[in-house]
Amino acid sequence: MTGAPASAAGGSGAKPVRGGKLGTAAVNQASLWNIANILTMVRLLLVPGFVMLLFHDGGYDPVWRAFAWAAFAVAMITDLFDGHLARRYNLVTDFGKIADPIADKAIMGAALVSLSVLGDLPWWITGVILFRELGITLMRFWVIRHAVIPASRGGKLKTLAQGTAVGMYVLVMTGPLATLRFWMMMIAVALTVLTGLDYVRQAVVLRRKGLAAERVAALEAVTSAADAEEAGTPGAEAQGTGSPGGVDAGADVSRTRAQARGPAEAER
Structure with a gap:
């Protein structure tokens, strides 16, 4: 969720050559139905499933929340795999460029809003994270004519911290574990703000250079x-x-x- 869409998924539709990588001719024959795109679509489909599992039986059943956590974890893992596959095999399509960031923000946004509705997560945390994600997305469009803001290590660390913290809030935790998840979320919020400010700085610099x-x-x-x-x-x-x-x-x-x-x- 931090940078140019890693899964920008697209594919060849051709069989891979021995050694596990696609040849140049195969890569040039982009196909919508490739493994990276399929994983992105699975992540999109998991969003409503995750919400239904989380709110089942009032939203406070530990068993159903464990199922919801499993759906959330699968969605986050597919984000890692489709990005890896896209980079390894150069699977790029217009669908992937649009669908990948939408899928990332949809699952995270659904989790944050749902947890706030249930009263488990303060609304200000949800607001800060969603404002940052939406703002950075709009900023990328603001400077896209001049340059593309690359994904940074801080952005990747922010995504990992957010996923870990939100996953802990999806599960029913009490005592020391509840305290641990609170501080994990504070780390995620801090990284969210800091990386957001860094992206703003990069966007301003890139735009100035482009205009010059x-x-x-x-x-x-x-x-x-x-x-x-x-x-x-x-x-x-x-x-x-x-x-x-x-x-x-x-x-x-x-x-x-x-x-x-x-x-x-x-x-x-």
């Missing part, structure tokens, strides 16, 4: 146009020796080049 690069490219285009115009009239100054119009034209070209190059050099 666009300005430099635009100024260089103006400079190139001025150079082309000057090269196209090599005799302009000679012909304009006695002609004010010719002198003015040459001066305009030189002035355009100077104005364009000045800011371009400043950007560099």
